[in-house]
Amino acid sequence: MxxxxxxxxxxxxxxxxxxxxxxxxxxxxxxxxxxxxxxxxxxxxxxxxxxxxxxxxxxxxxxxxxxxxxxxxxxxxxxxxxxxxxxxxxxxxxxxxxxxxxxxxxxxxxxxxxxxxxxxxxxxxxxxxxxxxxxxxxxxxxxxxxxxxxxxxxxxxxxxxxxxxxxxxxxxxxxxxxxxxxxxxxxxxxxxxxxxxxxxxxxxxxxxxxxxxxxxRTAHLATSLEQANSELMQMALYDPLTHLPNRMLLGDRLGQAIQTAHREQRTFATLFLDLDGFKAVNDAYGHHHGDLLLVEVAKRIRNTVRSQDTIARLGGDEFVLLAEVGEPTDAAKIAEKLIHALAQPYSIARHEVEVSASIGIAIYPDNGKDGHELLINADAAMYHAKDLGRNGFCFFEHSMNTNAQEQLQLLQDLRRALERKEFLLYYQPKLHAPDGPIIGTEALLRWQHQTRGLIPPNEFLPLAEKTGLIIPIGQWVLDEACAQMRRWYDDGHTDWSVAVNLSTVQFNHSGLLDSVRNALEKHALEPHHLILEITESTAMRDADATLVTLEQLAGMGVHISIDDFGTGYSSLLYLKRLPASELKIDRGFINDLADNNEDAAIISAIIALGRTLNLKVVAEGVETAEQQEFLTRLGCNSLQGFRFGRPMSARQLGEQLLQEEQPTVSS
Incomplete structure (x- = not known):
C-alpha cells in the first residue's frame, strides 16, 4: 500500500x-x-x-x-x-x-x-x-x-x-x-x-x-509515445541523412542566436558552406556514394568546430554553421580549418574522392539584422568565393553584388586572355653588386586587357591561382621567358639568366617538370640560363615533397632561387638540403633599411647564412644609393630594384642597353 x-x-x-x-x-x-x-x-x-x-x-x-x-x-x-x-x-x-x-x-x-x-x-x-x-x-x-x-x-x-x-x-x-x-x-x-x-x-x-x-503498461505506452514523438521531432527538425539540424531548426537557432547576441552585445558568424566538385562525384559514382560522402563531410565539420556551434544541412551539398566570434578573424580561422579538413581525400566504398569547399561569411549585426538577411548575404559571399576560384572563403561586403559581377566578368576575360594574346612579360634587370654589369633579368607577368588597359598582377594572379588558370598561364610564361632568353643569348648576352616565379599551385602541379623541360628543348636553351623562383613559404609547405621536386629540377641543370627569404619559417635542416643556388632578400627588409637597425641585422644574418651555405644573395627593391652601398658592403652578390631600372618590355630593355653602351663606343 x-x-x-x-x-x-x-x-x-x-x-x-x-x-x-x-x-x-x-x-x-x-x-x-x-x-x-x-x-x-x-x-x-x-x-x-x-x-x-x-x-x-x-x-x-x-x-x-x-x-x-x-x-x-x-x-x-x-x-x-x-x-x-x-x-x-x-x-x-x-x-x-x-x-x-x-x-x-x-x-x-x-x-x-x-x-x-x-x-x-x-x-x-x-x-x-x-x-x-x-x-x-x-x-x-x-x-x-x-x-x-x-x-x-x-x-x-x-x-x-x-x-x-x-x-x-x-x-x-x-x-x-x-x-x-x-x-x-x-x-x-x-x-x-x-x-x-x-x-x-x-x-x-x-x-x-x-x-x-x-x-x-501506461509507462510503456508513455515511453513508446515519447519515442514516437522524438522520432517525429527528429524527422521534422533534423536532416535524415546526416542527422544535422535542418532549415526549420536552423531558423529557430538563428533567431535564438540573434536574441542572445543583441541582449549581450555580442557578435556571431553565419558561415554558408557549399561543396566544390560534389556533382562530379554523384555523376561518376551515383547518388548512393554521394550520400555517403555527405555523411563523411558532416562528420568532419562536427569534428572541426566547437560543440556549442550549430551545424545545419539545408539540402544537397549546402551546410550552414553558426559560431560565436569575437572578431572577423575568428570566423576566418574557423573557415580555414573547415577548408583544410574538407579538402582531405575521402574513402567512399573503396573509392578515393576529393572535394573542396567554398564558404561565405556574414557577421551579425554588420551584415544582417535578421536570420533571413544573414543567410542571404552569407550565400552571396559563398558564391563570390566560388567565382574567385573555389576552395576558399569570402566575407560579405555591401558592394559584393557589384563586385561579384565585376569578378565574374574578369574571370571570363581571364579565361580568354591567352587566346587573345593579351599577356606580355616585363623584365627587371638584375645587376652584379655594386653597379653592374647586368647578369640577368626577372620575368614579370602583365595583362594588357583590350578595354581596361594594363591590369597589375595583384588583381588577376590570385584569381588565376584559385581557378587553376595559373597552370596554362604559367606554362606560357615559361615558354615566353625561355624564348626571350634565347634571343638575348643570340644577341651576345651569353652570361645572362632569366628568372621566372612559380606560384604554389604551379609548383605543386604534376606537369611542372615536363613544362620546364619542353620550354628549354623548344628554344634550345641551356638549363643554367633559367632560374626558377619559389617563395620560402612554398618551399617549407611540404618540405619533403618540395625537396624531391627541386632535386629533379636541379638535376636538369636549372637554378633554384628562394624568393622573399626571411618572411616565412625555414628549417635550417631542410634549407641546407635544398638544391638552391641563391637566396633573395624580401623587399620589405630593404624599404626601411636606413631607419631600422633590426632590418639591417636581419639582412646581415641572411647574407651570412647564404655564405655559409654557399648560396648567392640577391637583394630586391633597391631604390637609393645608400641602400646600394650598404647592401654591397654587407656582401650581397646581386642587386635589383628601381634604382637600376623598372620592369619594362624586352624592346625597352634593349633600347636602354643600347643607350648605356653608346658613350663607351664614342670614346
Whole structure:
C-alpha cells in the first residue's frame, strides 16, 4: 500500500491512502479480535459494540498515520522514532480499548511489567513496520522476498504485542462480563470478521497488482509515445541523412542566436558552406556514394568546430554553421580549418574522392539584422568565393553584388586572355653588386586587357591561382621567358639568366617538370640560363615533397632561387638540403633599411647564412644609393630594384642597353 501511495499521482493518491489505511487497520484489528476470541474464561463473554468499533477506528487511524509517514521523501531517525512511539501507542490503545469492550466487573487489573512490555513491543513493531514500509515502497529485484520476510516480522511483532497484553490482564475471582448478554455474539462474528478481513486484504492486494500492471503498461505506452514523438521531432527538425539540424531548426537557432547576441552585445558568424566538385562525384559514382560522402563531410565539420556551434544541412551539398566570434578573424580561422579538413581525400566504398569547399561569411549585426538577411548575404559571399576560384572563403561586403559581377566578368576575360594574346612579360634587370654589369633579368607577368588597359598582377594572379588558370598561364610564361632568353643569348648576352616565379599551385602541379623541360628543348636553351623562383613559404609547405621536386629540377641543370627569404619559417635542416643556388632578400627588409637597425641585422644574418651555405644573395627593391652601398658592403652578390631600372618590355630593355653602351663606343 505504501508503494502504491508513493508512486500514484493525482486524485488516485487519496483513494489509495484511504484504502491502504482501511486494509491495514482492519488487518491489525482483526488479528486482535481473533486473538480475543481465542481467550476464554469460565464465564460467558461478549463484546460491546461501541468500544469494539472504537478500537477498529483507532487501528485504522494508526495505519493512516503509518502510511503518511512511510510515504514522505525522507525518514530520518528522529522522525522514525517519534512515529514509532505514536503508532505503538495507537496500537496499544486499540488493544486495551478492545479489552474494555468486555465490560468486566470488577475491572481488569493489569500487571505493570507485562503492560510496559506490551507497549514496548508495540513501539518496536511500529518502528519496524515504518522502516520496512519506507524502504520497500520502491520496486526492486528482491521485492517479493523482502516483503514476505517483512510480513513475518510484522505479524510476529503485532501478535507478540497482543499476547503480551493479554498476559498483563488479571481477572479477580467472581468477575463477570457485562457485555455477555447485550454485546456482540462471538459465534457468528468470528467467521464474518475472518471472511471480511481476508476479502478486504485480497481485494486490496489484487487491485494493487492490477494497478501496478496498468501503471507499467501506461509507462510503456508513455515511453513508446515519447519515442514516437522524438522520432517525429527528429524527422521534422533534423536532416535524415546526416542527422544535422535542418532549415526549420536552423531558423529557430538563428533567431535564438540573434536574441542572445543583441541582449549581450555580442557578435556571431553565419558561415554558408557549399561543396566544390560534389556533382562530379554523384555523376561518376551515383547518388548512393554521394550520400555517403555527405555523411563523411558532416562528420568532419562536427569534428572541426566547437560543440556549442550549430551545424545545419539545408539540402544537397549546402551546410550552414553558426559560431560565436569575437572578431572577423575568428570566423576566418574557423573557415580555414573547415577548408583544410574538407579538402582531405575521402574513402567512399573503396573509392578515393576529393572535394573542396567554398564558404561565405556574414557577421551579425554588420551584415544582417535578421536570420533571413544573414543567410542571404552569407550565400552571396559563398558564391563570390566560388567565382574567385573555389576552395576558399569570402566575407560579405555591401558592394559584393557589384563586385561579384565585376569578378565574374574578369574571370571570363581571364579565361580568354591567352587566346587573345593579351599577356606580355616585363623584365627587371638584375645587376652584379655594386653597379653592374647586368647578369640577368626577372620575368614579370602583365595583362594588357583590350578595354581596361594594363591590369597589375595583384588583381588577376590570385584569381588565376584559385581557378587553376595559373597552370596554362604559367606554362606560357615559361615558354615566353625561355624564348626571350634565347634571343638575348643570340644577341651576345651569353652570361645572362632569366628568372621566372612559380606560384604554389604551379609548383605543386604534376606537369611542372615536363613544362620546364619542353620550354628549354623548344628554344634550345641551356638549363643554367633559367632560374626558377619559389617563395620560402612554398618551399617549407611540404618540405619533403618540395625537396624531391627541386632535386629533379636541379638535376636538369636549372637554378633554384628562394624568393622573399626571411618572411616565412625555414628549417635550417631542410634549407641546407635544398638544391638552391641563391637566396633573395624580401623587399620589405630593404624599404626601411636606413631607419631600422633590426632590418639591417636581419639582412646581415641572411647574407651570412647564404655564405655559409654557399648560396648567392640577391637583394630586391633597391631604390637609393645608400641602400646600394650598404647592401654591397654587407656582401650581397646581386642587386635589383628601381634604382637600376623598372620592369619594362624586352624592346625597352634593349633600347636602354643600347643607350648605356653608346658613350663607351664614342670614346
Amino acid at each position: 505504501s508503494g502504491r501511495v508513493f508512486t500514484a499521482t493525482g486524485r488516485s493518491v487519496k483513494w489509495w491512502f484511504i484504502g491502504g489505511a482501511f486494509a491495514m487497520g482492519l488487518g491489525i484489528w482483526s488479528m486482535h479480535f481473533i486473538g480475543m476470541l481465542a481467550f476464554s474464561l469460565p464465564i460467558p463473554l461478549g463484546y460491546a459494540i461501541e468500544p469494539t468499533l472504537l478500537s477498529l477506528l483507532i487501528a485504522i487511524g494508526a495505519s493512516a498515520f503509518a502510511l503518511w509517514l512511510a510515504c514522505q521523501q525522507e525518514l530520518p531517525w528522529v522522525r522514525l522514532a517519534l512515529g514509532a512511539l505514536l503508532m505503538g501507542l495507537g496500537i496499544t490503545a486499540m488493544h486495551y480499548t478492545g479489552m474494555q469492550a468486555l465490560h468486566m466487573t470488577p475491572s481488569i487489573v493489569y500487571d505493570p511489567g507485562w503492560l510496559a512490555l506490551s507497549i514496548l513491543i508495540a513501539v518496536l513493531a511500529s518502528g519496524t513496520a515504518l522502516w520496512i514500509a519506507f524502504h520497500l515502497r520502491q520496486h526492486s529485484r528482491w521485492m517479493i522476498y523482502s516483503r514476505l520476510g517483512a510480513a513475518v516480522v510484522m505479524g510476529c511483532a503485532i501478535a507478540g504485542m497482543h499476547y503480551t497484553g493479554m498476559a498483563a490482564a488479571q481477572f479477580p475471582l467472581g468477575s463477570f462480563c457485562g457485555a455477555a448478554n447485550n454485546g456482540i455474539d462471538s459465534n457468528w462474528l468470528a467467521l464474518l470478521v475472518i471472511i471480511v478481513t481476508l476479502a478486504v486484504m485480497a481485494i486490496a492486494l489484487i487491485i494493487s497488482v492490477l494497478d501496478h500492471r496498468l501503471e507499467q
